[in-house]
Amino acid sequence: MLVKKIEDIKGTEREVHAENGNWTSTRILLKKDNMGFSFHETVIYAGTETLIWYRNHLEAVYCIEGKGEVETIDDGKVYPIEPGTMYALDKNDKHYLRASEDLRLVCVFNPPLVGDEVHREDGSYPILEG
Numbered sequence: 606m607l608v609k610k611i612e613d614i615k616g617t618e619r620e621v622h623a624e625n626g627n628w629t630s631t632r633i634l635l636k637k638d639n640m641g642f643s644f645h646e647t648v649i650y651a652g653t654e655t656l657i658w659y660r661n662h663l664e665a666v667y668c669i670e671g672k673g674e675v676e677t678i679d680d681g682k683v684y685p686i687e688p689g690t691m692y693a694l695d696k697n698d699k700h701y702l703r704a705s706e707d708l709r710l711v712c713v714f715n716p717p718l719v720g721d722e723v724h725r726e727d728g729s730y731p732i733l734e735g
């Protein structure tokens with residue numbers, strides 16, 4: 606049985622900050638926890654836009670706080686995100702994630718993240734200015 610409290614994870618190597626400052630993610634369960642998925646709580650900061658493409662992972666995201674939207678790039682569809690909304694990237698969908706208020710999201714990845722994916726398998730890239 607695994608029991609964890611988010612307060613105990615904050616400030617450890619499982620709390621990951623986006624290089625561009627757009628988000629902070631607490632990686633509650635990782636591959637080494639042997640659940641077959643990873644489990645994260647991510648805060649996306651208000652006023653940010655993040656381009657995300659998880660080419661090697663399926664991800665489901667459930668909003669518990671805040672407001673924002675997801676735009677899938679292939680078809681230009683925009684989905685509002687609010688508490689109680691779930692979106693699943695079942696086609697490895699490339700998308701923009703925008704927050705108008707700080708978004709608190711619970712995220713599950715299959716296969717599980719190992720823990721050091723920020724610059725590699727994560728698939729998030731900053732938006733280029735201009």
Ligand code: 9YT
Binds near residue numbers: 621630645666723
């Ligand atoms: C919203 C979202 O895609 N979260 C993913 C988890 C986070 N980027 C992480 O832990 O790297």
